[in-house]
Amino acid sequence: MKPVVMFDAVAQVRALRGEIDEAIGRVLESGRFLLGEEVTRFERDFAAYLGGGGAGVAVSSGTDALELALRALGVESNHEVVTVPNTAVATVSAIRQLGARPVLCDVDPITGLMDLEKLAACLSDATRAVVPVHLYGNMVDVPALRAALGDRSATISIVEDCAQAHGALLGEQLAGTLGDAAAFSFYPTKNLGALGDAGLCYSADPEVVRAVRSLRRYGIEDAAGARREGINSRMDEIQAAILSVKLRHLDTYLTRRRTLAARYDERLDPAIPRIPAAEGVTHAYHLYGVRLRGREAAQERLAQAGVGTAVHYPVPVHRMPAYAFLGYEPGSLPAAERWAEEVLSLPLYPELADADVDRVAAAVNDAAA
Ligand SMILES: *Cc1c(COP(=O)(O)O)cnc(C)c1O
Numbered sequence: 001m002k003p004v005v006m007f008d009a010v011a012q013v014r015a016l017r018g019e020i021d022e023a024i025g026r027v028l029e030s031g032r033f034l035l036g037e038e039v040t041r042f043e044r045d046f047a048a049y050l051g052g053g054g055a056g057v058a059v060s061s062g063t064d065a066l067e068l069a070l071r072a073l074g075v076e077s078n079h080e081v082v083t084v085p086n087t088a089v090a091t092v093s094a095i096r097q098l099g100a101r102p103v104l105c106d107v108d109p110i111t112g113l114m115d116l117e118k119l120a121a122c123l124s125d126a127t128r129a130v131v132p133v134h135l136y137g138n139m140v141d142v143p144a145l146r147a148a149l150g151d152r153s154a155t156i157s158i159v160e161d162c163a164q165a166h167g168a169l170l171g172e173q174l175a176g177t178l179g180d181a182a183a184f185s186f187y188p189t190k191n192l193g194a195l196g197d198a199g200l201c202y203s204a205d206p207e208v209v210r211a212v213r214s215l216r217r218y219g220i221e222d223a224a225g226a227r228r229e230g231i232n233s234r235m236d237e238i239q240a241a242i243l244s245v246k247l248r249h250l251d252t253y254l255t256r257r258r259t260l261a262a263r264y265d266e267r268l269d270p271a272i273p274r275i276p277a278a279e280g281v282t283h284a285y286h287l288y289g290v291r292l293r294g295r296e297a298a299q300e301r302l303a304q305a306g307v308g309t310a311v312h313y314p315v316p317v318h319r320m321p322a323y324a325f326l327g328y329e330p331g332s333l334p335a336a337e338r339w340a341e342e343v344l345s346l347p348l349y350p351e352l353a354d355a356d357v358d359r360v361a362a363a364v365n366d367a368a369a
Contacts (some may be wrong), residue, residue, distance in 0.1 A: 006308035011351035023241035038240035047368020052177030054204030058235035065199035066094035069181040072211035079128035085316035128269035134165035137284030168284035257285040267361035
């Protein structure tokens, strides 16, 4: 039988090939390859999609979107930024790009999201920002996070890491519209994926938007040249044109992701722990995760059955060699460490067939038995 892969990079391109070819052709004829009309259109359309009255600034990656959002909000090398250990290492490397100190908050053992009860212990006089990660397409309750900051919320900014959460909702509000700024990634596997690297910073604060616009282009704003020290983080016109094509289909893709997730919910053995949507959240199912004791062996058996899986993430950031200097001992962030030992992501993308879900679920039920 044909294997079920964790992610099919070709299926979506094939389905959209006509529209994508047309979009790329338009850019080739325009002679403008960076920060042109396509980028402007995508920024406007994506911000309108989010609907929070803010604006989008297209950049080269999700990592850059995080870094520039933090920088625009005034984070500097003597500051601390609180985030979680069970995330893409990019969340932490963006903080380090500024020279700031990442402080890692343990997570809720059931949802894997930042544990707001543990947040207060992570704050100090140097704390300048918190980066909640909307892991797997689930969502941190950002208003509750703000409330947990109490009086400190006037001086601590919230930057939502929305790299996995395009289309997730808390109540009626889309991920990205609840913090002071938000960072989106359009890495090819994400819910809205480019055919290369791309990212976007969103904010309803015109000052933040102006700063990120300037920071992505060497800090240049006007005839004075660089008004701040910026970097080069432009988005390609070709990626913007492709993203505009895919944005038109995003809601269809999200509906399909939710349908497939509901099918997994139904077909998986009820004894296998899932990762539930947090209260009030309409999950965007970038990833569908289960938890298995003896995960390595189960993953091996699934591979033998022709089922591709992945682990997000096998090593929590504080246990990575590059971040040993942060000084976290093994066992210091127990919920995140246990998460890393047990979670397994199953194939889930809009082009996946219902029958594939049934096959994967049956194989997982076997492997877990
Ligand atoms: C993908 C991802 C990033 C980084 O995005 P890039 O576009 O690869 O730079 C950051 N945070 C999370 C949670 C991610 O999943």
